[in-house]
Amino acid sequence: MDTKSAVDLMESSSEVHFSGFHMDGFEQRKSGMEQPTTSATDMYKQPFVIGVAGGAASGKTAVCDMIIQQLHDQRVVLVNQDSFYHNLTEEELARVQDYNFDHPDAFDTELLLCVMDKLKRGEAVDIPKYDFKSYKSDVYPKRRVNPSDVIILEGILVFHDPRVRELMNMKIFVDTAVALHIKLFSADADVRLARRIRRDTGEKGRDIAVVLDQYSKFVKPAFDDFILPTKKYADIIIPRGGDNHVAIDLIVQHIRTKLGQHDLCKIYSNLYVIQSTFQIRGMHTLIRDAQITKHDFVFYSDRLIRLVVEHGLGHLPFTEKQVITPTGSVYTGVDFCKRLCGVSVIRSGESMENALRACCKGIKIGKILIHREGDNGQQLIYEKLPNDISDRHVLLLDPILGTGNSAVQAISLLIRKGVPESNIIFLNLISAPQGVHVVCKKFPRIKIVTSEIEIGLNKDYRVIPGMGEFGDRYFGTDDDEQLVVPSQ
Numbered sequence: 122m123d124t125k126s127a128v129d130l131m132e133s134s135s136e137v138h139f140s141g142f143h144m145d146g147f148e149q150r151k152s153g154m155e156q157p158t159t160s161a162t163d164m165y166k167q168p169f170v171i172g173v174a175g176g177a178a179s180g181k182t183a184v185c186d187m188i189i190q191q192l193h194d195q196r197v198v199l200v201n202q203d204s205f206y207h208n209l210t211e212e213e214l215a216r217v218q219d220y221n222f223d224h225p226d227a228f229d230t231e232l233l234l235c236v237m238d239k240l241k242r243g244e245a246v247d248i249p250k251y252d253f254k255s256y257k258s259d260v261y262p263k264r265r266v267n268p269s270d271v272i273i274l275e276g277i278l279v280f281h282d283p284r285v286r287e288l289m290n291m292k293i294f295v296d297t298a299v300a301l302h303i304k305l306f307s308a309d310a311d312v313r314l315a316r317r318i319r320r321d322t323g324e325k326g327r328d329i330a331v332v333l334d335q336y337s338k339f340v341k342p343a344f345d346d347f348i349l350p351t352k353k354y355a356d357i358i359i360p361r362g363g364d365n366h367v368a369i370d371l372i373v374q375h376i377r378t379k380l381g382q383h384d385l386c387k388i389y390s391n392l393y394v395i396q397s398t399f400q401i402r403g404m405h406t407l408i409r410d411a412q413i414t415k416h417d418f419v420f421y422s423d424r425l426i427r428l429v430v431e432h433g434l435g436h437l438p439f440t441e442k443q444v445i446t447p448t449g450s451v452y453t454g455v456d457f458c459k460r461l462c463g464v465s466v467i468r469s470g471e472s473m474e475n476a477l478r479a480c481c482k483g484i485k486i487g488k489i490l491i492h493r494e495g496d497n498g499q500q501l502i503y504e505k506l507p508n509d510i511s512d513r514h515v516l517l518l519d520p521i522l523g524t525g526n527s528a529v530q531a532i533s534l535l536i537r538k539g540v541p542e543s544n545i546i547f548l549n550l551i552s553a554p555q556g557v558h559v560v561c562k563k564f565p566r567i568k569i570v571t572s573e574i575e576i577g578l579n580k581d582y583r584v585i586p587g588m589g590e591f592g593d594r595y596f597g598t599d600d601d602e603q604l605v606v607p608s609q
């Protein structure tokens with residue numbers, strides 16, 4: 122593929138980074154060349170979505186404010202579930218003391234989903250600003266929210282609807298429980314009630330009797346029935362809310378790490394793209410060049426494969442081991458996982474076997490041959506696997522993950538042979554987003570380790586920018602060289 126084609130291809134992903142490329146400074150040109158099948162919507166930079174739930178007055182807003190402050194160099198927006206309270210009818214307004222604002226039905230979840238969908242697709246949205254005094258969401262002008270790197274969705278019931286939960290990359294539950302207190306829940310409720318009384322009588326100008334009545338009639342029962350049961354969905358529970366600086370620091374650190382990763386890694390926690398360096402980019406530049414010599418193609422592919430294999434081995438379990446050093450000191454280290462094997466997908470996967478053997482002395486390597494016809498005519502032709510494969514961790518080798526169809530065939534076979542899904546590490550050099558989606562969704566417990574994520578697939582289901590037929594290039598069957606007869 123020439124430079125011009127690559128530029129044209131990337132037009133559709135303006136400002137979105139793929140495989141380390143981006144469009145800044147490129148002149149926009151059109152040509153009749155093949156376009157990736159990845160839709161424009163798939164190419165939006167995915168924001169990192171954090172859900173923050175917890176009882177009313179537990180400190181959700183305080184926690185969000187601290188996260189936003191600490192992420193000062195990122196574009197962060199806060200979306201409050203309060204903004205999606207239904208407007209009350211005249212009848213409901215007349216008897217507002219009987220209205221349950223803590224029930225899931227009090228919120229317009231469809232509107233919330235629509236807003237979140239737009240933000241995730243990179244569109245700006247106008248969000249209602251709720252007025253707690255008039256119980257209306259159309260008193261103030263709407264708030265314009267621009268698409269951002271991080272979206273924080275905060276509210277008592279943001280974990281209630283599974284469709285809303287699905288949007289989140291990280292779920293935080295804010296707790297006011299005091300760890301040393303024997304009656305954990307009552308302490309938690311007491312703190313929330315005390316804060317609520319102070320807040321609602323102050324900020325919302327409500328009468329204390331009304332606050333207490335609403336609390337016993339609706340707030341407390343709803344906490345027990347709807348909010349507390351969603352605590353189990355949280356990835357992180359923050360005791361002591363905004364006072365918990367250690368938890369907030371750790372969360373901010375985690376978000377920063379995630380933001381530095383490829384967008385797909387934010388979606389799939391089982392996808393690992395090795396940290397890019399100029400050495401790695403340089404090697405990719407060489408092996409993707411159609412003009413490179415066969416010798417150099419093999420040399421630089423081998424170097425990259427070795428890196429991927431080493432990275433993949435880092436995901437194996439380990440046990441602690443102590444040794445005595447020549448100085449007589451104790452060194453506490455780890456022992457490698459011994460029950461492992463490789464499985465290469467013939468033929469290009471065989472190019473990864475040497476690197477695996479170089480890292481794991483005497484490792485058993487099985488083989489799978491899958492016949493490919495077009496996009497979906499996948500057929501398993503041959504397999505030769507270690508008899509005890511079900512007891513082993515498996516490093517599945519295939520340099521290219523394209524549509525994901527061959528990978529699904531190979532992984533399904535391993536699972537049929539009794540290999541636990543979580544014992545499979547799939548190693549490739551390059552992965553198309555389509556293949557990542559297919560494999561990570563179908564097998565959420567396997568790990569994929571790759572060195573670069575591609576733009577997508579073309580109409581012939583070939584990975585682009587890609588590197589052509591890897592097996593042919595690696596094993597030298599892609600040219601018309603004369604037959605080499607070994608000398609006698």
Ligand SMILES: Nc1ncnc2c1ncn2[C@@H]1O[C@H](COP(=O)(O)OP(=O)(O)O)[C@@H](O)[C@H]1O
Nearest residue numbers: 176177178179180181182183316320362363364
């Ligand atoms: N750690 C804390 N210690 C004392 N008061 C707090 C703390 N966190 C929040 N508050 C106060 O409690 C009230 C409720 O906190 P807020 O963050 O608004 O809760 P939520 O958003 O969960 O309803 C506010 O008036 C706030 O100032």
Ligand SMILES: Nc1ccn([C@@H]2O[C@H](COP(=O)(O)O)[C@@H](O)[C@H]2O)c(=O)n1
Nearest residue numbers: 176177178206222223253256276277340
């Ligand atoms: N008109 C309204 C709407 C909601 N509430 C209460 O707000 C609480 C949720 O907001 P937090 O910031 O505390 O999470 C919830 O308990 C509702 O009862 C209200 O009082 N009036």
Ligand SMILES: [Mg+2]
Nearest residue numbers: 178181182183
């Ligand atoms: Mg709040």
